[in-house]
Amino acid sequence: MFPDDGTPAEGSLFVYEGAVIADRYRVLGRAGHGAMGAVWRAKDERLGRVVAIKQLFPESPADPAAGERTRERTIREARVAARLRHPHAVVVYDVVEDESMSYIAMEYLPSRTLTELLEQQGPLVPEYAAELGSQLASALAAAHAEGVVHRDISPNNVLVTTDGAAKITDFGVAHARGEGSATGRGLVVGTPAYLAPEVADGAEPGFPSDVYSLGATLYTALEGRPPFGTDDNQLALLKRVGSGEIIPPRTSGPAIDIVLRLLHTDPAARPTMAEAARLFTRCTLPGPALPSTPRAPEPGPEPARRRRSRLVFAGAALVLTAAAIVAATSIPPRREPASAPAQLASAPSATAFTSVVAGPPACAARYQVVKSWDGGFQGLVTVRNSGRAGLAGxxxxxxxPAGTSIDDLWNGTLVRTGTTSAITSAEWNAVLRPGESTTFGFIALARGGRRGIPVTDCRPAG
Incomplete structure (x- = not known):
């Protein structure tokens, strides 16, 4: 596209280093590019600041009407993105025109995409993935409050700055109330590996599909691969996505538990984006550190030890606090004596473990308070197949305990009977092989500071 001397070819649609756009923005260099456009780093000579200039390419340069359509797409994207003012969304400053071309002037961030970060440093530690999840979900919740559906949330559209913060970007195919659509009806919108199953099947993207795509993005950050894998055959990939059967994760703990809630096949069963933001924020609250053991691997060759990024960024230290969990794949059974009291000593790190053996199959459960605050606490229950046969549920x-009640639950279904809470398995954690375990978590309200640890009863389905 450029001659050997670095100047633009005659008739080229590309800008170049040193060019001045709209008598204001002097191009300093290319910041990124893709099939649909390019982003340039430029200096706003009027305000003396560095900005990013986004240029969308015409769909067909030979088509005389293509330029006008591109101008309309550029203005539409800028209008949609300008509705959102949030610390974890890229800010749009202006739309300018120069020689029949339109450009979007945006906030410039020294950063790399989440895709690049994962390629360079491998999967993220769960605590940092939860931190990114909290930031991104809060920005997208603000977008949803403005009636904006992003429709293309993926690692390519997440920027990670040099101090470790996340920013959502690229509202090119977003849909907003009062704005036209950038795509025709019946077209699949978004990046195939991160689509919600209903969108892969042809449904119109909506707020729940954004939630799913965020879940798929964070699943990739934790596992190092999308929930449905990758495939050069996009039709085959869309078929897998449409089935909704994700690859079982190897990561365990609160972060992946929340991600699995976002990846529910039923759009109505997913949390809202605002609820997702609250869940990830709770996941990053300070708590006592306890050891964690990964889930038992799927049958087959032992997977290679995965490198976990610790993400040391230049310029600032990223301080994260881990949720305190125990999600062991092998929990030594400990029976409570028949005379054990209904309530055990109240302590944030205390646990109660019981096992009910009904011949094979059998299960055991461990209840923990992993975080506490004034008026409430977060609980984690680990369920283990302690029998000799597989569990189907x-x-x-x-x-x-007196004065407590469950306010929010994930990875299970809650039924209350009087003062008793019963939680049944969810669709993705019902089946457990002998020795295998899973977790579910909840937020509880605690009046009067009561946080007693109750004796649990675990029974196989059927």
Whole structure:
């Protein structure tokens, strides 16, 4: 596209280093590019600041009407993105025109995409993935509040700055109330590996599909691969996405538990984006550190030890606090004596473990308070197949300590009977092989500071 001397070819649609756009923005160099356009680093000579200039390419340069369509797409994207003012979304400053071309002037951030970060440093530690999830979900919740559906959330559209913060970008195919659509009806919109199953099947993207795509993005950050894998055959990939059967994750703990909630096949069962932001924020609250053991691997060759990025960024230290969890794949059974009291000593790190053996199959459960605050606490229950046969489902129940009630639950279904809470397995964590375990978590309200640890009862389904 450029001659050997670096100047633009005659008739080229590309800008070049040293060019001045709209008598204001002097191009300093290319910041990124793709099939649909390019982003340039430029100096705003009027305000003396560095900005990013985005240029969308015409769909067909030979088509006389293509330039006008590109101008309309550029203005539309800028209008949609300008609705959102959030610390974790890229800010749009202006739209300018120069020689029949339109450009978007945006906030410039020394950063790399999440895709590049994962390629360079491998999967993220769960605590940092949860931190990014909290930031991105809060920005997207603000977009949803403005009636904006992003429609293309993926690692390519997440920027990670040099101090470790995340910014959502690229509202090129977003849909907003009062704005036209950038795509025709019946077209699949978004990056195939990160689409929600209903969108892959032809449904119109909406707020729940954004939630799913964020879940798929964070699943990739934790696992190092998208939930449906990758495939050069995009039709085959779309078929897998449409089935909704994700690759079982190897990561365990609160972060992946929340991600799995976002990846629910039923759009109505997914949390809202605002709820997702609250869940990830709770996941990053300070708590006592306890060891964690990964889930048992799927049958087959032992997977290679995965490198976990610790993400040391220049310019600032990223301080993260880990949620305190125990999600062991092998929990030594400990029976409570028949005379054990219904309530055990109240302590944030205390646990209660019981096992009910009904011949094979059998299960055991461990209840923990992993974080606490004034008026509430976060609980984590680890369920283990303690029998000699596979489990097809399970139910864990307990009598709620006085003054406590469950306010939010993930990875299970809650049924209350009087003061008793019973949680049955979700679709993705019902089946457990002997020795295998899974977790579910909840937020509880605690009046009067009561956080007693109850005795749990775990029973196989059926």
């Amino acid at each position: 399970w139910t864990v129940s307990w009598a709620n």
